[in-house]
Amino acid sequence: MTEDPRFLDALALEREAGFVCLSTHGEGGFPETRMLFNLKHLAAVAGSDSLLPPFAGMECDFSSYIGTNTSSRKTAQIRADGRACFYYSDSQGYRGLGVTGLLEEVGDEAVKRALWREGWESYYPQGAGDPDFAVFRFKALKARYYHGLSVLEIDCPALARGNA
Secondary structure, eight states: OTTSHHHHHHHHHHHHOSEEEEEEEOGGGOEEEEEEEOHHHHHHHHTOSTTHHHHTTOSSTTOEEEEEETTSHHHHHHHHOOEEEEEEEETTTTEEEEEEEEEEEEOOHHHHHHHOOTTGGGTOTTGGGOTTEEEEEEEEEEEEEEETTEEEEEEOOGGGGTTO
16 A cells, blocks of 8 residues: 555645645534644644654554644534544645544643644634643544545554544
């Protein structure tokens, strides 16, 4: 699988996309989608190593993190049902990557500080320790990469399914 050039293209898209669309289960079980900063992209653009520790050792290349407001409806939805989908896209190259998995809340302050980005004070005035700053770890289970007329199905390791 990892020798398939489409796999490498999918990894590249995940890191190149400035934003990720997140779908959660809303009222009545209907999906709700919103756009968030892609934290892997922010790390690459900043040339920073500060994101590497939280991402190193993840069980699947497509696992990730999100940061959001503790007080948001999205946080309530994730806490009620952690099943989610991330979608990365490149509209110029007609590429897309959908990743399904589980979101779990992270309480580790060191991870929150490592993911923190300058400028987020406008959202969270107290910085990384702001009680309204929540971090969730996304444990990828499956991914589908689309480019042209080709689709690549990717199963993440069984380890990712540990709490599924």
